[in-house]
Amino acid sequence: xxxxxxxxxxWLVFSAGGVxxxxxxxxxxxLFGLAFPLGWLSPPSYEHLHGVLRHPLTRLVLFGVCTLSLxxxxxxxxxxxxxxxxxKHLNELINVFCYGGAIVLSIWAGYLLWRIG
Amino acid sequence: MxxxxxxxxxxxxxxxxxxxxxxxxxxxxxxxxxxxxxxxYIKDRxxxxxxxxxxCRMGVCGSCGMTVNGEPKLTCETFLSEYGxxxxxxxxxxxxxxxxxxxxxxxxxxxxxxxxxxxxxxxQEKPLSEGEYLQTPDELDEYRQYSMCINCMLCYSACPIYGxxxxxxxxxxxxxxxxxxxxxxxxxxxxxxxxxxxHDGIWGCTFVGECTEVCPKHVDPAGAIQxxxxxxxxxxxxxxxxxxxxx
Amino acid sequence: xxxxxxYSEYHPRWLRRRPSTYWWLERRAYLAFIxxxxxxxxxxxxxxxxxxxxxxxxxxxxxYHQFLVWSRHPVVLxxxxxxxxxxxxxxxxxxxxxxxxxxVHLGRKRxxxxxxxxxxxxxxxxxxxxxxxxxx
Numbered sequence: 001x002x003x004x005x006x007x008x009x010x011w012l013v014f015s016a017g018g019v020x021x022x023x024x025x026x027x028x029x030x031l032f033g034l035a036f037p038l039g040w041l042s043p044p045s046y047e048h049l050h051g052v053l054r055h056p057l058t059r060l061v062l063f064g065v066c067t068l069s070l071x072x073x074x075x076x077x078x079x080x081x082x083x084x085x086x087x088k089h090l091n092e093l094i095n096v097f098c099y100g101g102a103i104v105l106s107i108w109a110g111y112l113l114w115r116i117g
Numbered sequence: 118m119x120x121x122x123x124x125x126x127x128x129x130x131x132x133x134x135x136x137x138x139x140x141x142x143x144x145x146x147x148x149x150x151x152x153x154x155x156x157x158y159i160k161d162r163x164x165x166x167x168x169x170x171x172x173c174r175m176g177v178c179g180s181c182g183m184t185v186n187g188e189p190k191l192t193c194e195t196f197l198s199e200y201g202x203x204x205x206x207x208x209x210x211x212x213x214x215x216x217x218x219x220x221x222x223x224x225x226x227x228x229x230x231x232x233x234x235x236x237x238x239x240x241q242e243k244p245l246s247e248g249e250y251l252q253t254p255d256e257l258d259e260y261r262q263y264s265m266c267i268n269c270m271l272c273y274s275a276c277p278i279y280g281x282x283x284x285x286x287x288x289x290x291x292x293x294x295x296x297x298x299x300x301x302x303x304x305x306x307x308x309x310x311x312x313x314x315x316h317d318g319i320w321g322c323t324f325v326g327e328c329t330e331v332c333p334k335h336v337d338p339a340g341a342i343q344x345x346x347x348x349x350x351x352x353x354x355x356x357x358x359x360x361x362x363x364x
Numbered sequence: 365x366x367x368x369x370x371y372s373e374y375h376p377r378w379l380r381r382r383p384s385t386y387w388w389l390e391r392r393a394y395l396a397f398i399x400x401x402x403x404x405x406x407x408x409x410x411x412x413x414x415x416x417x418x419x420x421x422x423x424x425x426x427x428y429h430q431f432l433v434w435s436r437h438p439v440v441l442x443x444x445x446x447x448x449x450x451x452x453x454x455x456x457x458x459x460x461x462x463x464x465x466x467x468v469h470l471g472r473k474r475x476x477x478x479x480x481x482x483x484x485x486x487x488x489x490x491x492x493x494x495x496x497x498x499x500x
Contacts (some may be wrong), residue, residue: 002441003316005314005320007320008314008315008320008346008349008350008352008353008354009350009353009354010500011320011346011350012350012351012454012472013353014416015347015350015465018454018458019395019478020408021454021455022454022455022458022459022484022488023455023457023487023491024421024491024495025410025451026409026448026451026452026455026488026492026494027491027495027496028414028495029410029444029447029448029451030448031496031499032413032414032417032435033410033435033444033445033447033448034441034444034445034448035442036432036435037432037435037436037440037444038436039442041500042379042425043432044499044500045369046424046425046428049421049499050421050428050488052498052499053399053418053421053422062414062418065415066411069407069408069410069411070408070411072404072405073405073407073408073411074404074408075404076323076401076403076404077401077405077408079323079401080398080401080402080404082281082443083277083278083281083282083323083389084398084401085385086281086383086385089280090280097430101408103396105408105412105415109411109415110377112415112418112419112422112457113418115422116421116422129379131376131377131378131379135377136379137379187390187391211381212383214378215377215378215379215380215381216375216379216380217376222378253472255472255473257435258474277383277387277388277394280383280387281383281387297398306490322419323401324392324398324461324464325394326393326397326461327391327393327394327395330393337464340464343461343464343465344464344465344467346465347465347466
């Protein structure tokens, strides 16, 4: 029986987040980060975007993509801090900052998507 | 083509000095000489005090791993002609303590290798009267690549995590564990899971991928590790969902 | 690297070399690796950006247009350009490496790695097309 370490679970979430972020984030950055602001494509009207976002499926998928991507980023950044800066002795602080941050932002995501109205 | 090449060899003589020095030697240069030939020339003709490991001189024993011009290499497979006019810098394998000159301490790797139980584990040994274990070519292909490992430790030298993380089991040991996990004759995956799935065992790996790049036998330890991460994570998930007694 | 060995206490002192803080600058492969890992920061940033957009939309038409104006601010634009580069780098490296972890067998034969990568890229195309259709 494997010792009860959290690492395998964290890795699984990291992987799921890697897939989710790789599939969804690039096009979203292209559209909402560049194409719409720069006017390469005309941004969706308020009514259209509001309608899309309100749909329960959109909310669910968006929540999933956001939370998974946040945990993916948190996990990866934690190891970057461990190995890149060799500050593993601060590991409790790093874990709280990374995963704690991901949890807080996920709760915010849940709240926002719940209350689109 | 010049007939001489300079080799800059790291010397560490603990009984004389506390740090390293670099000594230069001129060795003959022919297109069929490898770095190991150069080192043997130095030892035979120029400086008998140089210490280094080597054995088969044909890339199967894994003894002659050293850092050549910053890259982990088997010196018996690395031609001097690859370095043009030279100089060729030879240093001991990185990420290991140095005992003397180019000889490194490999005890840590040896202990980790034993810890993953790199042998066939059976619940019940088949009695001799029942004959051999039979294995199809497809079953052999499952683990064949990982069985090519010659324990040369170039992958440990290339892995930044091994240098930073004392508990990390390392590429070769995990690849060898996989060699047995994926062997159809083996029944020991659970036993190996305990060792590998500890906090630092395999989870320190961040898939840098350099281990696979430097492996002279194309074992692809990075692939073995990622594949094992998925297996171990799913096993872990199962252990939460299905109680042990029911499995 | 453990101190426990079978040597007597009289073996000569081993030389222990600690990795430099800048080990990731020493080889091109290490630098590429660290760059890939730093994409994590930009993923997190963009999730925050998306959530700010969601908040703006839920607060009404005016808010949404204010967000669009803010998204045109040069600092935000530059940040998002950099984000796009990092995020695409993450996606490409992820899909290329996916077959290493995901070994799929059909009967007794292993599916070739290229097929696994190709299906990942295929999924990427489908998702991208869907989002485009949804938004335009």
